[in-house]
Amino acid sequence: MPTTSGSLRKFSSSLESQSVGITPVVASVHDHGSRIEVRAKNWPNSLHIPHVWLRDHCRCAQCYDPKTFQCNFDVATMPLNIRPSKIALLQDELHLTWPDGHESRYTLQFLWHHSHGGHTSHARDTRVAWSAKTFPPLHQISVPESTISGPGLRKVFTLLEQYGVALITEVSPDLDSTIAVSNHIGPTLKTFYGDTWVVRANGERADAAYTRVALGAHTDGTYFTQAPRVQVFHMVEAAPEGGETLLVDGLRVAQVMQTKHPDAYDFFSTHAIPGQYIGDGQQQYALLKTFIHHPVTGAFQQFRYNLYDRAPLSTLSVGAVEQYYRHLQTLASVVTDQDAGVWLKLQPGSVLFVDNWRVLHGRAAFSGPRCFLGCYISNDDYISTLRTVMQLNVMK
Ligand SMILES: C[N+](C)(C)CCCC[C@H](N)C(=O)O
Numbered sequence: 001m002p003t004t005s006g007s008l009r010k011f012s013s014s015l016e017s018q019s020v021g022i023t024p025v026v027a028s029v030h031d032h033g034s035r036i037e038v039r040a041k042n043w044p045n046s047l048h049i050p051h052v053w054l055r056d057h058c059r060c061a062q063c064y065d066p067k068t069f070q071c072n073f074d075v076a077t078m079p080l081n082i083r084p085s086k087i088a089l090l091q092d093e094l095h096l097t098w099p100d101g102h103e104s105r106y107t108l109q110f111l112w113h114h115s116h117g118g119h120t121s122h123a124r125d126t127r128v129a130w131s132a133k134t135f136p137p138l139h140q141i142s143v144p145e146s147t148i149s150g151p152g153l154r155k156v157f158t159l160l161e162q163y164g165v166a167l168i169t170e171v172s173p174d175l176d177s178t179i180a181v182s183n184h185i186g187p188t189l190k191t192f193y194g195d196t197w198v199v200r201a202n203g204e205r206a207d208a209a210y211t212r213v214a215l216g217a218h219t220d221g222t223y224f225t226q227a228p229r230v231q232v233f234h235m236v237e238a239a240p241e242g243g244e245t246l247l248v249d250g251l252r253v254a255q256v257m258q259t260k261h262p263d264a265y266d267f268f269s270t271h272a273i274p275g276q277y278i279g280d281g282q283q284q285y286a287l288l289k290t291f292i293h294h295p296v297t298g299a300f301q302q303f304r305y306n307l308y309d310r311a312p313l314s315t316l317s318v319g320a321v322e323q324y325y326r327h328l329q330t331l332a333s334v335v336t337d338q339d340a341g342v343w344l345k346l347q348p349g350s351v352l353f354v355d356n357w358r359v360l361h362g363r364a365a366f367s368g369p370r371c372f373l374g375c376y377i378s379n380d381d382y383i384s385t386l387r388t389v390m391q392l393n394v395m396k
């Protein structure tokens with residue numbers, strides 16, 4: 001029989017925990033039969049952790065390969081009624097002994113980050129919604145390229161997380177420099193456009209971006225099952241007249257929709273809308289919702305909005321089609337609201353990074369020559385670098 005069976009045994013110790021910042025704290029463990037409860041004075045809530053979770057998450061070198069961080073423990077045949085035979089809390093570590101003698105240790109920081117009640121990594125959200133009035137002025141979002149490999153890169157990620165835009169300055173106006181600066185954020189994403197592009201008003205592609213017309217605020221790649229996460233704009237030849245860049249915060253659009261037009265928000269959160277790209281030998285098509293939410297927290301995660309790249313609306317019921325046009329006009333009015341959009345005239349030397357899951361972009365019509373270079377970065381690569389740079393790599 002486990003020594004803790006049925007009883008409420010309490011272990012206390014003084015400990016330091018980096019994750020929650022206040023020291024020293026008192027922690028305690030209670031066994032509740034199939035799970036244990038861990039409390040630390042500076043945690044906002046205690047953690048209830050099933051014994052099966054604890055056995056599976058043993059981080060000893062036998063259960064979890066320290067080189068590959070892959071699981072070697074045979075979870076498929078683990079006894080579902082497994083219980084530790086010994087429980088101890090030593091310093092900031094929980095020590096468990098299992099009936100077969102196997103020993104497991106977990107730091108409180110690990111438990112806080114990775115068991116259900118803590119899940120701070122899911123809940124981390126530093127986003128600040130902005131409007132034309134509150135958009136961080138450009139001098140605040142500029143980061144000289146010379147500092148990019150140092151603290152500058154943290155600044156770039158902080159800005160991308162908070163506002164969905166960052167501007168890196170002092171970059172040479174050529175493609176190699178565009179790639180070099182983008183690679184700090186992630187490898188370029190290869191699509192049918194290639195790894196990178198040079199965009200002029202030359203009709204080179206079956207897309208209005210390659211003309212001189214104005215483009216309303218949109219997100220790119222609504223015809224891909226996963227839209228590119230970051231879009232990089234490097235203006236190397238600004239138009240003599242016009243061609244300003246329009247930016248609109250999709251997070252703010254989502255917030256306004258949620259509060260002022262909840263029916264429309266709900267519609268676009270529950271109905272998939274098809275996007276397409278036809279031309280250049282492509283038949284790209286994707287069917288996804290306009291507002292996408294985090295699968296665990298339900299927080300707004302992505303806005304997919306492009307009125308140009310809409311495919312025939314063949315996927316909605318007759319009634320939903322009627323609702324769609326009504327709700328779309330509401331949504332469009334929030335996107336084009338005077339208070340929403342910020343206009344920037346990008347100049348050679350500056351590279352603009354836009355979170356394409358959040359911030360919409362567009363441009364004013366222009367005359368004369370204009371050329372910008374660019375690339376995309378995938379969501380996975382962006383998030384991976386973000387975790388590394390911001391030291392969120394607690395997943396080990
Ligand atoms: C970025 N790049 C110039 C290569 C393509 C522009 C694509 C714009 C397109 N309508 C879309 O939303 O994807």
Ligand SMILES: O=C(O)CCC(=O)C(=O)O
Nearest residue numbers: 209215220245361362363
């Ligand atoms: O020309 C521009 O500034 C933007 C074009 C555009 O929307 C795009 O490349 O995705």
